[in-house]
């Protein structure tokens with residue numbers, strides 16, 4: 041049996057209750073929706089890039105605690121990052137929530153709180169929704185992202 | 189707690205899957221509206237079929253084929269009896285309620301409905317009773333209209349007379365809503381639809397496990413159901429249709445078994461019900477469904493229905509005392525489905541926390557996105573009870589809700 045607190049750590053509960061960077065970014069130059077049709081979650085990501093750098097980033101929409109906390113933490117860590125740094129973080133985060141292999145996660149900071157998701161396969165999509173959406177934005181995709 | 193003579197422990201013992209632990213806790217299965225569990229009697233008959241007489245039906249002279257054909261056709265008779273149809277010719281085996289509705293849309297409706305005609309459904313339909321009509325409307329130019337629902341999740345009956353017009357060719361509606369638990373007054377609606385000459389299809393997927401169905405008394409033109417919600421296997425369901433309508437309908441799919449004679453130029457279709465059963469059917473599924481009906485007829489079904497009702501009343505009492513819990517669907521006439529939200533906690537998180545406690549519930553839109561839209565919510569958590577659930581299962585549900593509160597502080 042898993043202790044449910046491994047999944048719902050304080051950081052996650054807190055970021056769910058008070059999501060950071062929540063709300064539309066008026067001067068965003070890139071906007072993309074991400075859907076999780078399974079649970080009806082829908083997040084919109086707003087990004088302002090300049091010179092291959094994420095100058096500002098925010099999100100809004102509705103979702104479960106895992107997807108909201110993940111988006112809140114992700115937007116926090118992405119501010120000021122170069123796009124290739126953002127992609128590297130995407131890969132690290134993906135690894136964190138899907139793989140049992142040890143890796144150095146100091147770079148991910150508070151995002152480490154989402155590691156518990158890997159014991160809940162049904163919830164991996166919740167944690168990765170905003171990340172896939174960001175990844176698509178960086179890749180230049182215009183179509184909304186769906187986790188299905 | 190009300191006393192009822194129905195013996196839950198005995199019923200529970202009939203369902204092997206319930207005798208297990210999940211995440212170290214006894215399994216509390218409250219996702220019966222998604223699919224019901226299967227009694228040992230059904231599982232054993234599936235085994236017997238594959239162990240002893242697996243063979244194709246309607247086409248073999250050999251012994252096994254004859255045994256299988258007899259078992260298949262006697263299951264059809266079970267279903268006829270269970271829903272009180274006039275004849276086994278009116279019992280068509282399909283994959284489930286979904287395929288039954290699609291069959292009616294693409295045969296009966298497609299050949300009868302023209303541009304400008306209206307199909308009337310409701311805001312509380314499962315996607316399987318919306319999308320086939322949208323497809324048909326696209327194909328024919330027909331117009332799809334919806335009977336609205338009120339805040340309690342009941343049909344707004346005052347709107348019916350304005351919506352049922354001489355343009356309405358078909359009324360298709362759910363008997364019991366899977367998302368809200370509402371039991372619709374289908375007798376009255378069938379009568380009203382018939383008064384203006386429309387035909388009526390009833391989606392009985394959620395109704396057959398919780399009520400006695402009598403298609404003759406109801407006088408509905410079509411009734412669909414899914415075996416897996418009725419304690420039978422997945423992949424098998426039933427379309428009931430009035431014989432005269434089925435006779436006049438073009439076939440659905442072409443293939444083996446649905447023909448009398450095929451020449452290179454043309455085909456003579458088989459008689460009912462085979463005309464609508466092209467290809468090798470889900471023989472084991474049909475036999476399993478027949479066994480499920482045998483099982484239901486053996487237990488005290490009236491007592492079982494009363495017991496489910498008592499469970500719902502008990503859950504409603506506890507819900508009343510639970511702060512921050514909002515019931516979605518509070519119809520006066522309701523079956524044992526409890527759809528709810530908790531303030532500040534997303535249904536998906538409720539589902540995971542419950543699962544960790546060994547409690548299986550459903551979280552999501554329940555394939556009824558228009559219902560979610562109507563109530564302006566993305567999703568609900570849903571506990572749905574069967575007769576093998578006990579009062580302590582209801583207690584476990586509310587302890588699970590307490591646990592959700594703890595986790596989210």
Ligand SMILES: Cc1ncc(COP(=O)(O)O)c(C=O)c1O
Nearest residue numbers: 284285286314316366393394414
């Ligand atoms: C009311 C209702 N109608 C139709 C269906 C579709 O049934 P199936 O998926 O077995 O075809 C369901 C199943 O969830 C249902 O609850």
